[in-house]
Amino acid sequence: GAVVSQHPSWVICKSGTSVKIECRSLDFQATTMFWYRQFPKQSLMLMATSNEGSKATYEQGVEKDKFLINHASLTLSTLTVTSAHPEDSSFYICSARPSGRGEQFFGPGTRLTVL
Amino acid sequence: GQNIDQPTEMTATEGAIVQINCTYQTSGFNGLFWYQQHAGEAPTFLSYNVLDGLEEKGRFSSFLSRSKGYSYLLLKELQMKDSASYLCAVGIGQGGKLIFGQGTELSVKP
Numbered sequence: 001g002a003v004v005s006q007h008p009s010w011v012i013c014k015s016g017t018s019v020k021i022e023c024r025s026l027d028f029q030a031t032t033m034f035w036y037r038q039f040p041k042q043s044l045m046l047m048a049t050s051n052e053g054s055k056a057t058y059e060q061g062v063e064k065d066k067f068l069i070n071h072a073s074l075t076l077s078t079l080t081v082t083s084a085h086p087e088d089s090s091f092y093i094c095s096a097r098p099s100g101r102g103e104q105f106f107g108p109g110t111r112l113t114v115l
Numbered sequence: 116g117q118n119i120d121q122p123t124e125m126t127a128t129e130g131a132i133v134q135i136n137c138t139y140q141t142s143g144f145n146g147l148f149w150y151q152q153h154a155g156e157a158p159t160f161l162s163y164n165v166l167d168g169l170e171e172k173g174r175f176s177s178f179l180s181r182s183k184g185y186s187y188l189l190l191k192e193l194q195m196k197d198s199a200s201y202l203c204a205v206g207i208g209q210g211g212k213l214i215f216g217q218g219t220e221l222s223v224k225p
Binding site: 032034042043044045046049091093095097102103104105106107108109111 | 150155157202210211212213215216218
């Protein structure tokens with residue numbers, strides 16, 4: 001149990017385009033999901049907390065108008081990187097926490113490359 | 116602010132025991148987590164401590180001292196497949212937010 005999927009697993013796009021990444025909890029409901037970014041040789045940096053049915057909470061320094069988060073259901077959150085630039089190239093990982101449990105379970109990640 | 120420290124890298128021998136330390140200074144502490152991450156993959160959950168003491172799970176054990184802001188992950192009977200990055204993370208508040216340390220890259224040698 002506690003499986004989280006992400007789609008796509010990798011994407012290459014041109015500078016200026018937008019990219020949507022989906023995060024799904026497959027066998028549990030998650031009122032809260034989290035989005036992280038990880039650059040090579042670095043640890044995970046929390047970008048935002050995605051709350052079902054309400055606005056996301058962004059960490060300091062993360063532009064909410066650039067990284068649009070939608071949590072439309074208890075099993076799906078999406079992250080849209082708008083007007084992507086090469087510096088947005090990174091490994092984006094989502095996680096979800098089942099109700100009543102302390103640990104988060106991570107999706108397999110999405111590698112974004114912006115040309 | 117929030118601060119989590121762990122060694123950048125460690126090397127150990129197959130079959131041996133290794134201890135990876137983590138110290139933290141945070142507000143709103145709500146649990147200490149350890150994750151394993153292989154290169155290019157997402158982290159996988161290893162352990163969770165919310166009370167002081169030792170939690171054992173097979174070859175992996177994790178210890179927590181809240182008064183000292185200190186935790187360690189103990190790996191026994193090391194195997195080559197244990198070569199990975201080990202991430203210490205602190206839970207903050209009631210919303211499930213995690214703050215990660217920079218990770219410890221463990222290399223297991225034959």
